[in-house]
Amino acid sequence: MKIAIAxxxxxxxxxxxxxxxxxxxxxxxxxxxxHVKAIQEKGLHVVLDxxxxxxxxxxxxxxxxxxxxxLIIIFSKSMQTEQVMRxxxxxxxxxxxxLTLQNGLGNIEVIEKYVPxxxxxxxxxxxxxxLIGPGKIQALGSGDTHMMSVDGNxxxxxxxxxxxxxxxxxxxxxxxxxxxxxxxKVAFNAALNPLCTLANNTVAFVGSYKNIKEVVSVIIDxxxxxxQAEKVRLDRDEVxxxxxxxxxxxxxxxxxxxxxxxxQNGRKTEIDYLNGAIVKKAEQYNxxxxxxxxxxxxxxxxxxxxxxxxx
Amino acid sequence: MKIAIAxxxxxxxxxxxxxxxxxxxxxxxxxxxxHVKAIQEKGLHVVLDxxxxxxxxxxxxxxxxxxxxxLIIIFSKSMQTEQVMRxxxxxxxxxxxxLTLQNGLGNIEVIEKYVPxxxxxxxxxxxxxxLIGPGKIQALGSGDTHMMSVDGNxxxxxxxxxxxxxxxxxxxxxxxxxxxxxxxKVAFNAALNPLCTLANNTVAFVGSYKNIKEVVSVIIDxxxxxxQAEKVRLDRDEVxxxxxxxxxxxxxxxxxxxxxxxxQNGRKTEIDYLNGAIVKKAEQYNxxxxxxxxxxxxxxxxxxxxxxxxx
Numbered sequence: 068m069k070i071a072i073a074x075x076x077x078x079x080x081x082x083x084x085x086x087x088x089x090x091x092x093x094x095x096x097x098x099x100x101x102h103v104k105a106i107q108e109k110g111l112h113v114v115l116d117x118x119x120x121x122x123x124x125x126x127x128x129x130x131x132x133x134x135x136x137x138l139i140i141i142f143s144k145s146m147q148t149e150q151v152m153r154x155x156x157x158x159x160x161x162x163x164x165x166l167t168l169q170n171g172l173g174n175i176e177v178i179e180k181y182v183p184x185x186x187x188x189x190x191x192x193x194x195x196x197x198l199i200g201p202g203k204i205q206a207l208g209s210g211d212t213h214m215m216s217v218d219g220n221x222x223x224x225x226x227x228x229x230x231x232x233x234x235x236x237x238x239x240x241x242x243x244x245x246x247x248x249x250x251x252k253v254a255f256n257a258a259l260n261p262l263c264t265l266a267n268n269t270v271a272f273v274g275s276y277k278n279i280k281e282v283v284s285v286i287i288d289x290x291x292x293x294x295q296a297e298k299v300r301l302d303r304d305e306v307x308x309x310x311x312x313x314x315x316x317x318x319x320x321x322x323x324x325x326x327x328x329x330x331q332n333g334r335k336t337e338i339d340y341l342n343g344a345i346v347k348k349a350e351q352y353n354x355x356x357x358x359x360x361x362x363x364x365x366x367x368x369x370x371x372x373x374x375x376x377x378x
Numbered sequence: 379m380k381i382a383i384a385x386x387x388x389x390x391x392x393x394x395x396x397x398x399x400x401x402x403x404x405x406x407x408x409x410x411x412x413h414v415k416a417i418q419e420k421g422l423h424v425v426l427d428x429x430x431x432x433x434x435x436x437x438x439x440x441x442x443x444x445x446x447x448x449l450i451i452i453f454s455k456s457m458q459t460e461q462v463m464r465x466x467x468x469x470x471x472x473x474x475x476x477l478t479l480q481n482g483l484g485n486i487e488v489i490e491k492y493v494p495x496x497x498x499x500x501x502x503x504x505x506x507x508x509l510i511g512p513g514k515i516q517a518l519g520s521g522d523t524h525m526m527s528v529d530g531n532x533x534x535x536x537x538x539x540x541x542x543x544x545x546x547x548x549x550x551x552x553x554x555x556x557x558x559x560x561x562x563k564v565a566f567n568a569a570l571n572p573l574c575t576l577a578n579n580t581v582a583f584v585g586s587y588k589n590i591k592e593v594v595s596v597i598i599d600x601x602x603x604x605x606q607a608e609k610v611r612l613d614r615d616e617v618x619x620x621x622x623x624x625x626x627x628x629x630x631x632x633x634x635x636x637x638x639x640x641x642q643n644g645r646k647t648e649i650d651y652l653n654g655a656i657v658k659k660a661e662q663y664n665x666x667x668x669x670x671x672x673x674x675x676x677x678x679x680x681x682x683x684x685x686x687x688x689x
Binding site: 265 | 573576577578579583584587589592593596668669671672673675676678679680683
């Protein structure tokens, strides 16, 4: 299958690498020149749990990418989705599927301006990866990938894509309700990422705070109300279990969420697509969400500090 | 007048210095040996707006303090009040007045176990100071000091104390309702200090955040409800004006609140006596205070990070 990865950060590179090594024709695309150059000259360096490998996977800047693709996987940060879609427009033909595996709310709404709903796939993945530096990523453990067509219809093309993911060990699962999957991950991230960022510490550390259950609950309960208004089925126990499972230091508990890494590196965070998106939707329905609102504002202030002091 | 200052940090030292230089018999008391030793050996170094001075004001460790005093002014951090009062017990006689000018709620309740209400004075001051190092403080601008007897009764002793403060240029004002003064300052600190601390930036920076009015309002409105339940008259406009006046960089806007300095230096903060005290009182009255509660928990988490990573 001919696959382009739009956004070759840690996760895009990991997926690209796995699909490429499984025999697909893969092109990574990114907008960071040093990263693109490093991979073009020395290959993609992947630190796996089992050792280190080098992959000769092709990469190009968005502006230099060419060709028609069967599948384009969007892995950019949510604030870049619009720009990435504009940069990918020339790669989309009448048969191209777009799959977003991005975090946060609002990406589907942007992407569906560029592709019909029956060729727009969405999903979430529990795979994790970290960008070590230009051309270098670390692949963390294993995971699975839930996905579905946004219109809810199964097709032979979708089954073909699932097969390709299967062959690449990406553990694809067709999601009965992909919006439930997306919102579950949004709830997970909207609780964990800002708390770790404001506490300036790891997931395990935040999990060890004696009142953590109360703090997480008030955030999640607000998100459940908004999900309900949006007619998205969200299971409170599932979300809470997901959150509390990662507090275990044996899980990814030692991990610094990307939001905290963004702040530490003077970058903007994805808060607008997590708690910020919840607050916006809550306003439409007149649902009070004081906890998500305060968290949103505090991350925005901290982000402003971080971006202004970045050297 | 024979005056002891319990807690010779930045503010205690500044008040002690001003009262001493006005001709009173003043003893600073503190528990930090390096600070006490520095002042005993080299005097108290005070950086004023008008230049630097050295004062030969006496100081001793709490454990080595002796004598009976007309007035003991408590300037310790709120979490140390109980311990400080125990250390001062032997200095209190039947004529001793205790004045607390500390921040936060809960100090009066502790001190009134050690002195009758008619000799317990409370107040707030707008004077500011910073501790530069052992034996060194910086006095910032001017200010005034609102105070009153906790039982609300005027006495000739109180008027004498006000005269002494006047002679020392401490600009004393008898407060019609000292609880209003205390709660006004608590509201001010409960909004400003945690926001600056979570944003990791100055008062002026937080003041420049575009949604700051909304963020401050939700915190203050909760505190107003709790004050009302406590039968403390608190004026919303006065509190908001007080907060918005310091956002001006020409005021103390460049200032890092002590709570942020505490976090940066790996120390515990006064959050338990600000938002934490509001949350506790709100629980008694069944008043929902989600914003103060979340702020409390986030500062506690950040405090845990700060204290655990302090070197």
